[in-house]
Amino acid sequence: MYVSPIREPLVTGKKTYKKITDEISAPIEGKPGKAWYAGITLTVSALLLGLAMMGYTIWEGIGTWGLNKTIGWGWGITNFVWWVGIGHAGTFISAILLLFRQKWRTSINRSAEAMTLFAVMCAGLFPLIHMGRPLLGFFVFPYPNTRELWVNFNSPLLWDVFAISTYFTVSLLFWYVGLIPDIGTIRDRMKSKFKKWIYGLLSFGWTGSAKHWQRHESISLILAGLAAPLVLSVHSIVSTDFATSVIPGWHTTIFPPYFVAGAIFSGFAMVLTLLIITRKVLHLENYITVGHIESMNKIIIATGSIVGIAYITELFIAWYSGVEYEQYAFLNRATGPYWWAYWIMMTCNVISPQLLWFKKLRRNLVFTFILSIFINIGMWFERFVIIVTSLHRDYLPSSWSMYEPTMVEVGIFIGTLGLFFTCFLLFIRVFPVIAIAEVKSVLKSSGDQKDKSETKEKH
């Protein structure tokens, strides 16, 4: 395929197929460094703290949280929505960018998809704990029971159960089908008999036969086609948890597209946070190039601007609707007791990504890293603002109240951060962080070889 010579190469360093295999498999074969051990010690400690706090919540009850009669959803649901949002980038990258034939996705899709799975795991924990009796969590599924009742199919909370479990399952299938050939590669490199056996089992007996590749290509494309609307549906459905209620500040039709844009925005921010470190630590700068970072930053500007417009539209519609409750809800967000949360959200999500219009900043790794953290924080505050400020002053002034989290809630949140990063650290040691076969397939068209026959290794 013809690719313009002025197009930035996606794989630099004059790679050969062999070099690609060697370099991407290196983190799995080598011994982990001190940084990895330090990292995992920290994340496992966070995870243990979280588990202890979850255990305490389940033992004592939801009363250990800072919730009250007015504010029934606090950090728990904020974290749930935040994590689900982060889980949107992976499948967006691998599904929607595949359909748009964006080749730069090949270097980042594997790790982003893994991130999706871990983020959705963290998200799913919150509604489960929030039930108070997680052992009865299976009540959410429509199974024949002695109470002779079905679940309420008209409720967005039930749609959520289906949306998130389907999203997790389909993302897992998509991710694993993509991994099979690469696990085959790792299997064939392993020297130890035990490891070879394990990877052999996981590779499902992959041989690289042309017929298998044909089916593999076909299934990847159709799964992407299915996963693309699925990504968009998940956060749309999450947003209906709010939009179908009658709380001022929640009851708006703009929520589904606004939530989806916000989800992709925060997801890409998290991908950047992780990959800027990963590419450095695992020496993958030739695969995840500054060009990749720039492409992701462009998506951040696009989605960040959509989010900004949505905030302003909400304000306008609140004024224009003439509904005094709606007007008060928004006035209260910006100037009420939680004004600081609103302005953190506005600064981090609306103003800061606009700096990326400067090419110099888009290609600056330190700046991008700091900005991605700002966006993560901003998007967390967006959910906090939507949930807490809308609830804390509703229709009846006599029930107005304030909310602050207890150490238990904070601990559970830190615990899910621990879970997420522990899973990621284990992932980079066990599976290839970059889709080896996919990068090889774009090497000739998008590598930086002048003479395309250089990909051939001379023996």
Added chain:
Amino acid sequence: MRRYISAYFEDEENLLRATKDLRDKQLSIQDVLTPFPIHGLDPILGFKRSRIPTIGFIGGAIGCIIAFGFQAWAFVVDYPLFIGGKPHFAIPSFIPITFELTVLFAAFAMVFAFLIRSKLGPGANNPIHDERITDDRFMIIVDLDEAGNQDELVKEILLKEEAQEIKVKEIDK
């Protein structure tokens, strides 16, 4: 007795040309093993289009009917319950779950079809011809007749495209 010849290439362009030549000479190619999908190889090998999309469609259709049918049955026939004065047969609110299950069923149907048809799965014991084919080698396996009349022709085509480690193998069957 079955006889075949195996060789590998270091570049997919050579593989493509050799495969085309072999097919033009009516030789039977048993398999081509590559580290990544080679575009343009499927038509040369004469593969029919994969039927995985059809299976996905059928799976999705089944999921769609089951999800919508079940919700309608549960809320209209089995236990009509008033919820906020909404109609029992509330089509719009059945759509999200119907969509999710359509995708779920289609995805499972395709993945299982792929694994079963390709004989892949945990514990699958497929022979691995060479460990380098998941790295940087493009291997071709060509069937030979028992008398050995085709040997020279195949070798000639393979050598023309710089094939290496050309080996003739015989299996008692």
